[in-house]
Amino acid sequence: MRAWMLIALAACSPDIPSGSYECGPNAACPTGQACDGPTNTCVISSIATAFACDPGVEHDDNTPATGTKIPQLACVSNVFQTAGCLAANDGQDWWQLTAPTGCVAVEAKVIVSYPVAFEPLALALTDTTTGAQVATDTACKNPPPGGEDSRCITQTITSGDDYALAVKPLGMGDDCDGTCNFNRYTLSVQLDTP
Amino acid sequence: MRLAWIALALLVPARAFADEPPPPPPESAPAPAPTEAPPPVPVHDPDSAADYRPQPMPKDIVIKVNRDRDTNNILLVGGIAAAGALLGAVGVYYNLDSRDAAAAISPKMPTSQPWTSAQQADYDRAHSSGVKAGVFYGLGGAALLASAVLFIVTAPGEDRTVIHPHYAIAPTRGGAFVARAWSF
Secondary structure (H helix, E strand, C coil): CHHHHHHHHHCCCCCCCCCCCECEHHHECCCCEEEECCCCEEEEHHHCCCCCCCHHHCCCCCCHHHCEECCCCCCCCCCEEEEEEECCCCCCEEEEEECCCCCCCEEEEEEEEEECCCCCEEEEEEECCCCEEEEECEECCCCCCCCEEEEEEEEEECCCCEEEEEEEECCCCCCHHHCCCCEEEEEEEEEECC | CCCEEEEECCCCCCCCCCCCCCCCCCCCCCCCCCCCCCCCCCCCCHHHCCCCCCEECCCCEEEEEECCCCHHHHHHHHHHHHHHHHHHHHHHHHHHHHHHHHHHCCCCCCCCCECCHHHHHHHHHHHHHHHHHHHHHHHHHHHHHHHHHHHHHCCCCEEEEEEEEEEEEEEECCEEEEEEEEEC
16 A cells, blocks of 8 residues: 555656657657657657658649649549658649549549648649639548548549649648648549549 | 651661570689780770761652643644645645646557647646645645654753652661651
8 A cells, every 4th residue: 555655656757758659730749859750750859850751752743734643543433542742841732633534423532641740731623624723621521540630622523624733731830930841741532423 | 958757767676695605614723824915995986986867868869740731832833733734735636636647648658649739738737736746745844844843842841859868877775777868
């Protein structure tokens, strides 16, 4: 009993091993730890490394015309998933999508998932055939696992039209006062019948 | 001041002597012996004379009676001790609160959860309550220590009565007279 009391009274300081938590919004971590850029986890400050985009996922994709092409999808397709990265001060990534022809109706389901540690991202879908922005993101019905956030677009598209999908910073200020204005993301696109 | 004399007389039994054996028969035709010198007359020596006056005993008898604490002193010492216990109890409360908050954010393995403002609030609470616990433990301990010191320092005095015993022994015819006296 006495030993239990001693243990109960003694353990009043948090014991948080390195790597226990994912980084929170604005790269938040427990005191004494810092957000590790490559893994988005809170680690001891001395071993934390800076964020950097994987060179393999960076493209010259800052305009709709130069956006990375998404492979042609069928009227009802599997999920196409790809990784992307917005480096610091990278205003947007564009992805080109062509709606298949011969479909009765096509609905595009787009999801962008990203770590909450760095700058939140947003989506915008533009019909490059008409030049009109046809959809912006909303909250997803199925939130991603802890440590990540996601935004979704579910939009009926016109068969045969070309579309451009923009992934860009949300711009709400959750960028560590400008010191974490970057993020990596996973883009998922699926076509289906509405 | 000599208040009382308590005397105890002891009559020591008279010294008994056994019957002396009969003298031996005189020897016949004793030779004339040379005359012996008369025994010396004892001289009175005042230094070696017995002193029958009461003599002091080697150790006094001391009677100590502790006085009672007054009510104000009891209330003061008890109040400080109670305050110390209360402060200690508050320290325990904050200690346990700090422990709960610390336990809530101390994982045994990677959580796959982000560090959010809720966790940060628990972290801050654990730290804050830990500091408060330390402060209250310190204050409570100081109060308890102060009450203990005050208890000792303000201990009421005692009434001392010293009794000086004396004794006297005087020989009497056929025995001795023993007397003991106390003065206080």
